[in-house]
Amino acid sequence: MKTQKTQKTEEKQSNAEAPQTASEKNKQEKERTERKLQQIVVVLLLLIAIACKKEEPATITLPYTRECETADAKNTGQVIYRSAASGSKVMGQFSCQNAEPWSAIPNGYVRFTELNFPKTDEELMIELRYSKYSAAKSWIYLKIDGVVRDSIMPLNLGSWNIFSQDTFNIGHLVGHHSLEFFVSESQTYGTADLDMFTIKRIQED
Ligand SMILES: [Ca+2]
DSSP: OOOHHHHHHHHHHHHHHHHHHHHHHHHHHHHHHHHHHHHHHHHHHHHHHHHHOOOOOOBOOSSEEEEGGGOSEESSOEEEEOTTSGGGEEEESTTBOSSTTOOBOTTEEEEEEEEEEOOOSSOEEEEEEEEEOOSOOOOEEEEETTEEEEEEOOOOOSEEEEEEEEEEEEEOOOEEEEEEEEESSOOTTOSOEEEEEEEEEGGGO
């Protein structure tokens, strides 16, 4: 049988444990709240990451043909009707002013950014269809991801509505790349009208 002294001691200990238990409960509640907040933050970050993720463009099928008048970006040229052009349109006045006196604009470019090349062991080339009515000469450079890969010298065809084609070699290319036709030094009336281009395996030529 407990003595009176022992009973008082146990009551004292019990009273001392009560505030400690409440403190622990508060601590546990706080930890639960923090965990929930962390979970909410993780979910929000995932949702933001998903929302910000840019859709990778579909892989192109070779041979791949694209109208030059559908460029994704440019700092020169405008869409012009040409009856003999593919799609009856060109990206005309490439690297010159769009109004009289049609003066040359240096460093003109027409860019295609949404090109996802398929896996292939074969070397590729780009065939460019263009027109040109000017004796002046200026090179058209092909840039891949901003770096010059090859160049052509367009011929004077005697009419803006007569078209010819020339090819750039681009070697092995897989995955997502940007492609750009670029002129460093242009000429009055522009270097050429850009009609369309085709990306193909060299062996398909
Ligand atoms: Ca065209």
